[in-house]
Amino acid sequence: MITFENISKAFGKLQVLNGINLRFNRGEAVAIVGPNGSGKTTLLKILLGMVLPDEGRLLMNDEDVSKTSDYRSQIGYMPQISKFPSNLRISQLFDMMKEIRQANGQYDLDLYEAFELETIKDKYLSSLSGGTKQKVAAALAFYFNPPVLVLDEPTAGLDPLACEILKNKIRLENTKGKLLLITSHILSDLEELTERLVYLQDGRVHVDRSITDLKADYGQNNLSRVIAILMKKKEMTSSDILQVA
Numbered sequence: 001m002i003t004f005e006n007i008s009k010a011f012g013k014l015q016v017l018n019g020i021n022l023r024f025n026r027g028e029a030v031a032i033v034g035p036n037g038s039g040k041t042t043l044l045k046i047l048l049g050m051v052l053p054d055e056g057r058l059l060m061n062d063e064d065v066s067k068t069s070d071y072r073s074q075i076g077y078m079p080q081i082s083k084f085p086s087n088l089r090i091s092q093l094f095d096m097m098k099e100i101r102q103a104n105g106q107y108d109l110d111l112y113e114a115f116e117l118e119t120i121k122d123k124y125l126s127s128l129s130g131g132t133k134q135k136v137a138a139a140l141a142f143y144f145n146p147p148v149l150v151l152d153e154p155t156a157g158l159d160p161l162a163c164e165i166l167k168n169k170i171r172l173e174n175t176k177g178k179l180l181l182i183t184s185h186i187l188s189d190l191e192e193l194t195e196r197l198v199y200l201q202d203g204r205v206h207v208d209r210s211i212t213d214l215k216a217d218y219g220q221n222n223l224s225r226v227i228a229i230l231m232k233k234k235e236m237t238s239s240d241i242l243q244v245a
């Protein structure tokens with residue numbers, strides 16, 4: 001469904017992504033994991049057209065969409081930190097997005113209702129708490145019923161009840177055949193929600209495997225131990241370099 005073909009991206013001298021090849025299919029729930037600064041958000045922003053790669057192609061349903069924008073209407077995005085226009089009320093934000101997306105009225109109100117946004121729809125976005133902003137962002141990501149959902153740290157900042165509501169919604173949409181790409185440092189959430197893990201490190205895809213296989217490979221029964229091993233390996237390499245220096 002979505003293919004990253006030899007994607008590279010540098011910010012100045014910092015090579016963030018270096019020849020990334022990945023294919024994601026309909027109905028998959030994929031965890032994108034890696035140390036801070038490993039390029040997870042950059043990878044997702046390339047998919048969303050918010051960052052342009054220096055090299056490589058992005059394909060959707062085997063069509064090159066690198067230089068187009070229409071495909072983006074197929075993607076719902078929940079950013080790590082939502083920056084909404086502060087002078088808008090919640091209701092105005094949803095109205096504005098309906099106009100921009102020229103949606104046809106088939107809205108998914110599950111999260112809007114579960115988070116009881118109707119009762120606070122006249123509040124200004126600037127006045128919302130961080131967690132409530134995240135609820136608005138989550139409701140908006142699912143609102144237009146897109147076949148692909150990109151969720152960047154979706155549960156960060158949500159209270160436990162809101163977390164459970166969002167996770168149930170993610171599972172439900174996954175069973176309907178949607179593609180979900182999720183980054184999070186909360187590995188227990190990823191273990192609950194996803195079945196495939198992509199681990200980025202030093203600009204490359206270091207691991208791309210089913211979580212079940214990965215746990216078996218490393219002889220561990222939880223994902224956080226596997227990730228700790230992967231990160232530890234990297235740490236040892238860094239300290240070896242420091243010792244040599």
Ligand SMILES: Nc1ncnc2c1ncn2[C@@H]1O[C@H](COP(=O)(O)OP(=O)(O)OP(=O)(O)O)[C@@H](O)[C@H]1O
Pocket residue numbers: 011014016034035036037038039040041042043
């Ligand atoms: N617009 C930008 N200009 C310059 N550098 C950038 C820009 N966006 C990201 N970077 C740098 O690229 C690197 C990768 O950032 P990115 O946000 O993709 O990492 P991440 O894996 O999502 O990190 P985290 O786990 O901390 O959220 C970081 O060193 C970051 O400072």
